[in-house]
Amino acid sequence: MNAYSLDIGVKVNGEDVQARVEPRKTLVDFLRDDLGLTGTHIGCEHGVCGACTVRLDGEVVRGCLVLAVQCDGAQIETIEGLSDAGVLVDLQLAFQRRNALQCGFCTPGMLIGAQELLARGGLPSREAIREHISGNYCRCTGYQAIVDAIETVAHARAGAKA
């Protein structure tokens, strides 16, 4: 902490958090180091790999490209909160059944990204799924299993609505 530290108030996974943070601290470091929410990962710290993907006021953002002080007054959702709320259950099960993760490091970000696409409704093509997750780096799977899992859930959700 230094003299320039600022007080912020944020709602993280539905819980009010008051904290004093250095202006230079990124959102992902704040979540991981200050709040112990280690499900949000750090891969590149320059916005390419997508491992730090979280939701800020409902929008998908890179946790490494947002400063914690920018989040004053905002609502943040991480993989922990979204899991506990049950909103990702079908995606999580599809990822498990299709082995759409190997080391699992990209998975929280990948799931949050996939949820954003599926929340738009409709049946995205495989190309559209590939395009949507092309900001999330996975070194293990080669992506096909991830596309399969997301496509399966898209069909299941569309079927459930029909």
Place this chain on the structure above:
Amino acid sequence: MRIAADVSPALTALDRPNSYIGRSVPRPNLARLTQGRGQYVSDVSLPRMVHVAYVRSPHAHAHIKNIATAEAKKSPGVVAVVTGAELAKVITPWVGVLTHLKGIKSAPQHAIAVGRACWQGEAVCAVVARSRAEAEDGCALVNVDYEVLPAVTEAETALDPKTPVIHTELGDNLTFERTLTAGDPDKGFAGADAVAEATFLFGRHTGVTNEPRAIVADWNPGEQRLTVYQGTQAPHMMQNLFAKHLSLEEHQVRVLTKDVGGSFGIKVHTYADEMATVALSKLLKQPVKFVADRLESFVTDIHARDHRVKARIGVKRDGTITAFEIDDLTGIGPYSVYPRTSGIEANQVVNLVGGPYTCPNYRARARVVFQNKNVMCQYRAVGHPIATAVTEGLVDLAAEKIGMDPAELRRRNLIADDAYPAAGASGIKFEQLSHHASLDKILTMMDYTALRAEQAQIRSRGIHRGIGLASFIEVTNPSAAFYGVGGARISSQDGATLKLDATGAVFVHSGVTEQGQGAEAVLAQCVATSFGVPIERVRVVTGDTDNVPYGGGTWASRAAGIGGEAAWQAGKALRANVLAAAAPILQADPKTLDIRAGIVVDADTGRERMPLDEVARIVYFRPDTLPPGFQAEFMVTRHYVPRAWPFAFTNGVQASYLEVDIKTGAVKLLRHWCVEDCGTVINPQLVDEQIRGGIVQGIGGVLFEHCLYDEAGQLLNGTMMDYLVPMASEMPDIDVGHVVTPTADSELGAKGAGEAGTAGAPACIMNAINDALRPLNAAPIVAMPITPERVLEALGRI
């Protein structure tokens, strides 16, 4: 629905009732990873833990004249500032050589550079602070006075007399050289109707694990014990090395490996900054954490594949290959990496070139040289992508010379499926491979004839598509021949310890590790099947040197074939022990009993006699009711090491169908196929996903990935913006097929599958691009990565 149904396959010799072998059982550890509840080393936090950041040399080669640390020591939060000379009092240097690589030499490497930095990125000073940010603040205040030295960067001129010698005490810049002559290559070339030759270039690239290297070291002076949380593929190897270089006994060191965010061979080596972190914990008597940032990963994670291979092939008009010849040159940075050495990749290239074919005439030379760039060492499919691209590239060039279809040329030369056991030209031994069955299968899967017709038809419309094939062999299940015989304390055997708990569930402790491949699922499948319980009743424990049998870990595709066999055998042994206890309770001969789905049954009829929890209850809580003198043993250990063959070679073939935009040079991958023979398939989905992931890693190497250095030894693209990796939108769907040829060296018959994808993808994509460009009179492209620029150059457009 594209999610594979998990159904029992047809019965095989391995099948027991309720067998899990051959089933796509989901991995037991996935649920927590999808919920953000994994525990990667970068997540580990301990009481009193401090963070280290390293001041790294900005020069490729420089004398360190002075390090001024006073300002850094005053920086807020800084706990200690430690130079290489100071740390050398705590940790001894190492030399990365092995005795079976004759003549290999290297210089002592320190945890932190002492006196001289030999590549851009080498750590020259450590700053330890309460937070990583404060440690980096401290690094900015360390003032290092460098005298810049000439940098040796070009492998091609590293051995020239006028090139400075990096380690003068070694006499020259030659790390290792191997030559090999088999058969009569001169006669082979003399008897050829055509000779094709090319100089293949492979771009230096790296693993880019999504989680960077991470380590937390915790020296406890009260216990005189060092606990290291490390994302490593080989915990026992690291236990040995930490002990050796910190002057501890091995039993004083515990290595814990929890979740690992990708490894691919990157995390199986000794890294100076990780050794320094461990030494700092010993020095400071508190836990120290180091997590590489992405730039540090690019300049210090091992690189690989920087090879230049001059190669030629002789062929007769009837398609008979008469000879192969290669001259491989590779620059591996300033040190041979410890303890596996940086000679292995070139050695593998020599071993593997020409491997799928019957040609007995082969001459090879490989030279490995020092240079002032980041170190190179073993990365997924070590040497395979190079050897396969050279071999298969030559085969396609030969086919062009004699005007033969490339599939037909392969068919005429691949070792016959009924010719085994057989040996490759380099002397490598094959138990049983299936090149022809695999080629037949892939040609059917891709409908080769129809695809050729389509290619010709649309070419008339100005669309230039190419078809490429690549047969390959793959080293898996290594015996002691890989490292042990060379003096490295890297175990080739592995063990599994099983424990029946008091409720009839089974714990498996295994020496192999899990970095996402699915080793824990495979171990659970083996034990559930051979012991006889539902897989939900099996709990797998890996990655703890205090608590698992001594073993090698997971690398070179050994986890399923070696770790799985040990687990399989342990399951059988525990079943025998449990039935020995159940027999007197049930008044039955143990030979007439079996365990199925967690219940002791009559083997003949399947009639249920007693659930396992009841057997366990009696043995653990009412042993007084058992016959006098009988002692139940509900914990067993079995080990396994391949003995009949030095390596379980596997084989396969890949094919690519792609389109080249001749205006932009862009390559669009349309389809990709792989047929692979890894012996017994324990979990089809996991094998297929190893293949697919490996192929995409190979695609990265052939099309995108390149660590670009300038003449001064400066890495030019140390970010993920500038270093391109495969992302989802550019990747094709991949069809995977199997031929199954079990190894007779184990009961399970499983070989490895982790390298196959990466081994074959660069070759078949290179061949497909050249196939697309050939009618346009383009020069064959034999340099990777095949960028749009290289395509346009080949077309003469730039």
